[in-house]
């Protein structure tokens with residue numbers, strides 16, 4: 001059975017959209033397709049006007065590395081690296097020089113309120129702080145879009161609210177497009193645009209509804 005069917009979706013630059021729906025409804029699959037981590041069996045995915053199917057492996061990797069950022073429920077930080085080194089890592093992969101890496105990583109950590117924690121390793125940080133480091137890492141290269149898969153799934157509700165505050169601020173201050181898969185009703189309630197998936201189909205999209 002296909003994980004997604006008949007999904008026809010356009011997300012504009014600078015939008016913040018939550019994708020909700022029960023477990024198995026296709027949220028992660030949708031994010032993987034949007035981010036070029038997965039290819040659809042049928043249908044097409046455009047990112048910034050480019051049909052992902054027209055890109056080779058190398059070009060797709062570069063698009064992911066330069067234009068997109070990813071955040072996961074489990075943070076996925078490198079345990080032996082400091083917060084600053086974790087945030088620098090994508091710039092290292094992209095071959096940026098050391099001075100630029102350090103400056104941009106420090107700036108990204110400051111933007112998530114963690115300037116004072118830059119030398120700490122992940123195991124010396126709280127869950128909320130780890131996710132802030134992961135967000136700094138995901139936006140250090142100023143991506144067009146940030147794709148976050150259950151970013152608050154491992155956090156208590158107050159910490160989760162703080163993470164959403166941060167994502168809303170990123171969108172407001174930098175115009176980053178943000179797509180968040182979540183089944184947290186408190187996050188969905190504060191989202192400017194709310195999409196709900198069920199059995200791989202779009203059950204509702206608040207963008208198509210009359211204003212409340």
Ligand SMILES: Nc1ncnc2c1ncn2[C@@H]1O[C@H](COP(=O)(O)OP(=O)(O)O)[C@@H](O)[C@H]1O
Nearest residue numbers: 002003021022023024025026027028029030181
């Ligand atoms: N790699 C995979 N191969 C085959 N089926 C998968 C794979 N990943 C997820 N699925 C299936 O696709 C559907 C949607 O899963 P997923 O996108 O992970 O949902 P969600 O993130 O909403 O929990 C489920 O039926 C799941 O079992």
Ligand SMILES: [Mg+2]
Nearest residue numbers: 027028029149
């Ligand atoms: Mg999922």
